[in-house]
Amino acid sequence: MxxxxxxxxxxxxxxxxxxxxxxxxxxxxxxxxxxxxxxxxxxxxxxxxxxxxxxxxxxxxxxxxxxxxxxxxxxxxxxxxxxxxxxxxxxxxxxxxxDTFETSCPNCSIVFTLSALRKHLEICIPMRSNYTRPNTDSRSTNLVERLSESQTKALQKAQQGENRSTFQCPFCPRANFTLNHLRQHIKKRHKNEDQRRVCPICSTLPWGDKNMISSNIYQHIKSRHRFDYDTYVNYEQDEETMMREALQASLLHQ
Missing domain, CATH: 3.30.40.10 (Zinc/RING finger domain, C3HC4 (zinc finger))
Known part of the structure; x- marks a missing residue:
């Protein structure tokens, strides 16, 4: 290695x-x-x-x-x-x-190959100075079981959401954020928290996976969701078709 x-x-x-x-x-x-x-x-x-x-x-x-x-x-x-x-x-x-390069997990410092680290980050909890490292058994516990009551409710609302104009914060009970305001809110209030969350935006889309946990929700929203879907998206199309049309439109306006 x-x-x-x-x-x-x-x-x-x-x-x-x-x-x-x-x-x-x-x-x-x-x-x-x-x-x-x-x-x-x-x-x-x-x-x-x-x-x-x-x-x-x-x-x-x-x-x-x-x-x-x-x-x-x-x-x-x-x-x-x-x-x-x-x-x-x-x-x-x-x-x-x-498959061969090794590095330590930024959360728990356990060493993995990079390919194994990708999978590990889906379940690993970030370490904090006031956080007690869990034992081996508790590390395998489902993320949902580690969330607070308010965070669990936020997750449930995000997964059930059908409103594509505003969104539920995946960290706290606050809701009705526009896409831009949601990014700002997470950056200001939750940037130092465990970033493993289900995306509330993907959860509202017909092709979205309501159970997929992103290892860094802030970076995911910042990189993946750059425009307001309710304004630009035809929900009768699949994501691949819309991506092609969005790219084509952006090229025409260069």
Missing amino acids: DTTTINLEDFTCSICREIFHSPVSLSCPHTYCQSCVLGLKKPITLTSESESTPTSSLRIDSFSHSSHVHQPNQCFVCAICRKESLGYVRYRELENQL
């Missing part, structure tokens, strides 16, 4: 803000989780033979990347640099690093 000092940000997907899972690279060459890059699809119309090849090299001759181009006829728009790429490739070197 490699015990080199690791900066977790170097192994964090810019879209989901979690440690990479099945990392893939575009031609730019930014890297994302495979499930995240699928949300970057853009409808394309091929007007010439030259456009049927990647807009720039996908480094398929590189040892660090797979030689197989996935979805070579599908255009992906990078969320960071906005460059277009036809297809994506597996980042083999990064996959190996995730």
